[in-house]
Amino acid sequence: MIDFRPVEFKPIFIEKTKNVRNFTVMMDALSLGRGEGRMGLVYSQAGRGKTRTADWYHAHNGGVFLRMLTVWRTSELEFLKSLCRELGILSPPGRKGPAFAAAVDALLADPKPVFLDELEKLPPYFLDVVRDLSDLSTAPVILIGEEELVSYMQVNKRVWSRTHQAIEFLPMSKSDIISYFSQSAGLSVNGEVTDIFYGAAKGDFRIVKRGLLSLIQIANAKQTRDISVEMAQIAVKTGLKGK
Amino acid sequence: MGRGYAEIVRNHLKTLGAGGREVTGKELAEALDLVQGSDKRPMYHVLQDLRKQREVRRVRPGVYVYIGKNTGDELRQKLWRAFRRLRTVTVDDLVELTGASGAYAKEFMQMLVERGVARRIDDPGRQKRSKYQMVEDPVIMPKNEEKAKKLRELRRRKKREALDALTAAETAIKKARDCLRFDHD
Numbered sequence: 001m002i003d004f005r006p007v008e009f010k011p012i013f014i015e016k017t018k019n020v021r022n023f024t025v026m027m028d029a030l031s032l033g034r035g036e037g038r039m040g041l042v043y044s045q046a047g048r049g050k051t052r053t054a055d056w057y058h059a060h061n062g063g064v065f066l067r068m069l070t071v072w073r074t075s076e077l078e079f080l081k082s083l084c085r086e087l088g089i090l091s092p093p094g095r096k097g098p099a100f101a102a103a104v105d106a107l108l109a110d111p112k113p114v115f116l117d118e119l120e121k122l123p124p125y126f127l128d129v130v131r132d133l134s135d136l137s138t139a140p141v142i143l144i145g146e147e148e149l150v151s152y153m154q155v156n157k158r159v160w161s162r163t164h165q166a167i168e169f170l171p172m173s174k175s176d177i178i179s180y181f182s183q184s185a186g187l188s189v190n191g192e193v194t195d196i197f198y199g200a201a202k203g204d205f206r207i208v209k210r211g212l213l214s215l216i217q218i219a220n221a222k223q224t225r226d227i228s229v230e231m232a233q234i235a236v237k238t239g240l241k242g243k
Numbered sequence: 244m245g246r247g248y249a250e251i252v253r254n255h256l257k258t259l260g261a262g263g264r265e266v267t268g269k270e271l272a273e274a275l276d277l278v279q280g281s282d283k284r285p286m287y288h289v290l291q292d293l294r295k296q297r298e299v300r301r302v303r304p305g306v307y308v309y310i311g312k313n314t315g316d317e318l319r320q321k322l323w324r325a326f327r328r329l330r331t332v333t334v335d336d337l338v339e340l341t342g343a344s345g346a347y348a349k350e351f352m353q354m355l356v357e358r359g360v361a362r363r364i365d366d367p368g369r370q371k372r373s374k375y376q377m378v379e380d381p382v383i384m385p386k387n388e389e390k391a392k393k394l395r396e397l398r399r400r401k402k403r404e405a406l407d408a409l410t411a412a413e414t415a416i417k418k419a420r421d422c423l424r425f426d427h428d
Contacts (some may be wrong), residue, residue, distance in 0.1 A: 011339035028302075052340075059325040059340045060297060090382055 004223040007216045012058050012183050017176050019169045023053050026165040027061075027113065030140040039134055039162050040142040043149050044169035047204035050144050053169075054115050063113040071120055076129055079122075083114075083133075095168050100133070107137035114141045120149040134162065171203020182209065185216055187225060193232040200236045214238045251275070252289040253312075256299065260309035268305045297342075318343055323384040324352045326361070331376045358385045 023042065030040050042050050058065045064086045066111075072079045080099035081134045084092030087106040093099045107114070114133070119126060134141040143149060151243035154160050164166070172180075174194050203205040219225060255274045259267045268287070290307065293299040300308045321341040326332055337348040352375045355361040360381060364374040396420045 011335035011340045013342075055325065055328060056340050058328060059321045062320075062324065065328045085380070085382060088382055 005225070007185050007187060007219045007225060009216055010184050013052070014176065014178055014183060015056075016178050016179065017047060017049075018130045018173070019167075020053055020056075022167045023057065026167050027057060027140075029144075030142070031112065031161065035042045036138060038140050038164045039131075039159065040140060041149065041153060041163050041166040042142060042144045042169065043147055043166070045146060047206050048169035048171060050169045051117055052205070054117070054142070054144055058115060061113075063115060065115040065117070067117045068119050068122055068126075073122055076126065079126070079129070100129075103133065109138040111137065111139040114139055115142065115144060117144045118146075119143050120145045120152045127153065127159050130160050131156075131162060149167070172198075172201065172205050172208055173203075174198050177201075177208055181212060181215075184210075185212060187215070187219070187227055189227050189232070192229050193227050196229065196232040196236055200238060211235050214223065248285060249289045250389040252286055253298070255292070256293075256307070260307070263308060265302055265306050265308055268307070271307075315385065318347070319351060319387075320384060322348060323387055326352070326355070326375070326377065327380065331364075331374055333372055335372075354387050354389070355385065357389075360385055 026040055026042070030038055042054065044050055052067065055128065057063075066082060066086055067081075068079070072082075077094075077096050077099060080096060080103060081092040081094075082100055083103045084106070087103055089102055089106060093102055116130065119130065130141055130143070133139075143153065145152075150166070153163060177194050177197050178189060181189050197208055197211055201211065212235075215227065215231065218231050218235055219227065222231070252271070252275065255271055256266060259274060268283070268290070271290075272286060273280075275286060277286060290299060294301060294307075297311055298312055300310055302308055318341065322343055325337055325340040326395055329336060332352075334345055334348045334352065337343060337352070339343050341348070341369050343351075352361060352363075356363055356375070357363055360379055361375045362378050364376055366372050366374070373405065
């Protein structure tokens with residue numbers, strides 16, 4: 001009898017996807033326009049990996065990453081203070097003007113990209129604050145959000161004209177699923193198994209990941225690395241739908 | 244081949260790509276005196292490895308930019324950026340986002356726990372899935388003083404050993420000279 005080697009999940013960021021490639025190309029293009037205010041936009045419905053990709057890019061290349069908080073709705077100051085802290089200012093000024101100026105100064109000294117996630121949760125005038133920041137600091141500002149972020153930005157003509165790059169994150173494709181299974185778990189799956197995951201996840205990466213974790217448990221319980229359609233269906237039922 | 248060849252390719256890349264200049268595969272092959280297609284294969288393997296280590300970035304097919312060696316400090320910066328951004332992480336999150344090994348990411352988080360920057364949250368049912376939560380944001384990455392202290396101690400010990408060896412050598416030389424002088428007299 002051949003010894004069974006248990007299937008293990010390896011946390012790997014899959015770089016070779018169209019979305020990640022588009023993201024890095026966008027960042028390269030934004031860095032070319034150094035010296036002028038410029039904005040980028042990354043949008044799609046939830047679960048397509050926008051924030052994860054930005055997290056990965058930020059971890060490797062640096063920059064400032066702020067997830068916009070609903071509690072900032074009534075106060076630009078809280079947003080500016082958080083931005084200052086992310087920029088390494090240990091004691092940010094306690095008033096709006098000086099906090100904004102401190103953020104601009106820090107970005108002028110080191111013009112790194114600023115990633116703002118879920119800005120659409122905040123009132124539209126926040127966009128003007130962000131535009132001023134981008135214009136005065138000349139640092140690229142990348143806004144990440146769901147589909148409504150596009151209309152939120154388009155309404156503000158001054159902001160939209162400064163949006164040099166816009167990319168939509170596409171649903172996870174079948175080839176992405178195959179490569180994710182192979183790189184994260186060393187499992188090769190056939191077309192039928194891929195179709196089951198593809199159909200159930202509808203392009204949502206989180207669902208595919210949950211499904212893969214379920215599939216690993218099933219494969220280890222059955223002590224096999226040959227993934228059958230039946231195993232995939234059980235994984236879909238238990239993992240993808242949370243039953 | 245191995246590491247020695249990688250070092251040669253790296254040195255040429257550093258020279259050709261100084262100041263962030265783009266380097267083509269052809270230029271690199273010429274610098275390495277590689278003419279035949281099959282001779283160039285090891286060079287491309289090295290380039291592929293360097294890309295994986297993020298030491299080199301491919302701008303477009305056949306064109307590269309040398310970024311620099313990924314030192315331990317850079318890896319710690321990546322871990323720090325990822326942790327500071329997410330505030331609550333698992334070791335798997337850090338491995339996925341930074342490419343660090345699980346053991347290295349865990350050691351880094353343990354250092355932050357000792358510094359009082361993070362706290363560990365254990366899930367009783369899933370011990371391998373401990374989470375780390377930021378409890379205090381010092382903004383600047385805390386240094387691993389423990390390691391630095393160990394290295395300082397190691398350097399001090401080596402210096403002491405070297406001095407002892409020098410003293411012993413000097414004594415031996417003096418003794419030899421005295422013997423020679425005695426012989427001469």
